[in-house]
Each structure stands twice: as C-alpha cells, then as structure tokens.
Amino acid sequence: MRLLVFGQTGQVAHALQALxxxxxxxxxxxxxxxxxxxxxxxxxxxQADAVINAAAYTAVDRAESEEDLATLINGTTPGAMAQACADRGLPFLHISTDYVFDGAGQTPWKPGDPVGPINAYGRSKLAGERAIAQAGGHWAILRTSWVFSAHGANFVKTMLRLSETRDALSVVADQIGGPSPATGIAQALVTMAQAMADGQGGGTYHYAGLPYTSWACFARETFALAGRTVQVTDIPAADYPTPARRPLNSRLDCSATRADFGIEAPDWQAALADVVRKVCA
Known part of the structure; x- marks a missing residue:
C-alpha cells in the first residue's frame, strides 16, 4: 500500500516512517x-492509495495569539486535502485531538459527543474536522491525546530532562487523560488506511492509552521506570497558569475504533517503558 504522509519530523510522522x-x-x-x-x-x-495528514500547528499556548495561522494550518488546509482526496477517490486520514471537547465531567468522551473547545488550538482543530466532513469522500478523523515517544518534544522527555537537575517537581494532578504512544497511533492509522482502501470504516474515532491517569502520576511512572528519585507534588491546574486553558477531562472512549477496525486502546505503561529505555540509553 502506498501512503502519502503530510509531515516528516513530528512524533507520529516519524513513527509512520519506521513502519x-x-x-x-x-x-x-x-x-x-x-x-x-x-x-x-x-x-x-x-501516486498513492491513501493520504494521512500527520502535520499540524501544535503550539497550544502560542495559538492564543496566532489563532488565524493555527486555523489556516489545522482547519483550512486539511479541508483542502480532504477535498483533493475526495475528488480522486482516495481515503483521507487526519489526526485530531481531545482538545475539541470542553473537558467537563469525568465520563470518557465518545466520538459523537458534543464538542466545545476552550482554547484557540482546540477551535482550530475542530475547524479542520468540520472542513474534512464537508469535503465528503472517504475520510477518517482519529482524535488522540497526550502523545509521547522517544522522538521530538513531549511530556516524557521534558520530565526526564528536568530530572537530571531537579529532585522535586510540582505537576498538575487534576487533568485526567490517556497517554498515547506515537508508535501505536502510527500503526492504528496504517490499519485504518488499509481497511478504508477496501471500503471499510470511516468517520470520527478515538485512540488513547489506558488506564486513565493524571499528569502527576504519568510523571511518577516515568521517573520510576528511569530509576530516578524525584519527589512529585500534586497541584491543581489553577496553580500552573498557561496562556491556553487545558481540559480537565481528556478521557477518550475508544470502543468505536475497536469495533470498526479491531484496534485496541494501547497500554501506555508498557509503551512508556520502551520509550524511557530508548531515551535513557
């Protein structure tokens, strides 16, 4: 299968190229x-059998002052990609985010739940979702959350870097979600693309790790796997203000992805052990 991928150096694009x-x-x-x-x-x-958009404007905080640019890259351009794919009869797959939801409650979000982004980045990604759907054709949107890998910039690598000079950190504990390995997202996209090329599946799906956890617990697990002694103090998001608000509830229900493609939610703890091993090697 020939796949055209927009993106080359991001976490998921890098993982796709390793397949x-x-x-x-x-x-x-x-x-x-x-x-x-x-x-x-x-x-x-x-010359492609399917197209995957793994590129995006991902500077969540900067998007608050660059919303027009973020919406162009995350909204208008994916819509144009989807239209070109529809015109050619090619499956189009696009990565989106849990940030399209408002983060209320504690129930895992299903693909059809009402959206309500609370920051500019989330609004820009929602604009892309809507433009893709409007383009028609055979498309799939894969929402994911808290992406991590041994490549690029992410929470795990930041924690490991900080642990080299710090023995205590305060980490947000009231934002709950599912850490998602980039390698798993990449494989899920390929599985979906292959099924869609055969006329199966399509629509909006979720892919995120289990069990659900907080950033603070995610950090503790990272330090434990790396064998580093760092005292993690739980703090509320209100004590760590950022230009862009983050949703408190980032839990994603992945049952539709399993039902349509046989893709299981990943075990983020097992994937984290592999990432930590690679980063610390």
Whole structure:
C-alpha cells in the first residue's frame, strides 16, 4: 500500500516512517501547510492509495495569539486535502485531538459527543474536522491525546530532562487523560488506511492509552521506570497558569475504533517503558 504522509519530523510522522510500509513523508519544505491549494495539488499528482495528514500547528499556548495561522494550518488546509482526496477517490486520514471537547465531567468522551473547545488550538482543530466532513469522500478523523515517544518534544522527555537537575517537581494532578504512544497511533492509522482502501470504516474515532491517569502520576511512572528519585507534588491546574486553558477531562472512549477496525486502546505503561529505555540509553 502506498501512503502519502503530510509531515516528516513530528512524533507520529516519524513513527509512520519506521513502519514496513511504502511511505512518502513530506517535510514542510515540500508541503507548505499555509498554502491549502499547494497541498491539494500534491495530492492530485501523487501516486498513492491513501493520504494521512500527520502535520499540524501544535503550539497550544502560542495559538492564543496566532489563532488565524493555527486555523489556516489545522482547519483550512486539511479541508483542502480532504477535498483533493475526495475528488480522486482516495481515503483521507487526519489526526485530531481531545482538545475539541470542553473537558467537563469525568465520563470518557465518545466520538459523537458534543464538542466545545476552550482554547484557540482546540477551535482550530475542530475547524479542520468540520472542513474534512464537508469535503465528503472517504475520510477518517482519529482524535488522540497526550502523545509521547522517544522522538521530538513531549511530556516524557521534558520530565526526564528536568530530572537530571531537579529532585522535586510540582505537576498538575487534576487533568485526567490517556497517554498515547506515537508508535501505536502510527500503526492504528496504517490499519485504518488499509481497511478504508477496501471500503471499510470511516468517520470520527478515538485512540488513547489506558488506564486513565493524571499528569502527576504519568510523571511518577516515568521517573520510576528511569530509576530516578524525584519527589512529585500534586497541584491543581489553577496553580500552573498557561496562556491556553487545558481540559480537565481528556478521557477518550475508544470502543468505536475497536469495533470498526479491531484496534485496541494501547497500554501506555508498557509503551512508556520502551520509550524511557530508548531515551535513557
């Protein structure tokens, strides 16, 4: 199967390239995400069986002051990609986020639940979801959360870096979600693409790790696996203010993904052990 992937250096794009697939991964120098027409033209000319958009504007806090740019990259451009795929009859897969929800309550979010993003980044990603759906064709949106890997910038690598010089940290404990390994997301996307190429599946899905946990507990597990003694103090999100508000409830219900594609929610603890081993090697 020939896959055209927008993105090359991000966590999921990097993981996709490590899979035994025929993948053409496009860096930003080859695919300008601020130019929807150019990205659509690439799809129209590509020799591909499916297209995966693993590229995005991901600077959550900066998006508060750059919402127009974030919406162009995360909203308008994916819509143009989806339209080009629809015109060619190609499956289009796109990564979205738990940030499209408002984070209320404690019940895991299902794909069809009401959305209500509380920050600019979430609004920009929701704009992309809606543009993709409006384009028609055969598409799938995969919402995920708290992505981590041995590559790129993420919470796990930040904690490990801080633990080299700090023996105590305060970490938010009232935001609950499912850490998601980039390797698992990549494999899920390939599985979905293969099924969609055969005419199966389509729509909005969730993929996130189990069991649900807090950032503070995620940090403790990271330090334990790395053999580093760091005292973690639980704090509420209100004590760690950021330009962009984060949802307190980022739990995602992944049952539809399992039902349609046979993809199970990943065990983030097992995946974390592998990532820590690689980072600390």
């Amino acid at each position: 035994p697939q025929d993948i053409t991964a496009l860096p930003r120098s080859a695919a300008d995400l601020t130019d929807p027409a150019a990205c659509a033209a690439i799809i129209r000319e590509a």
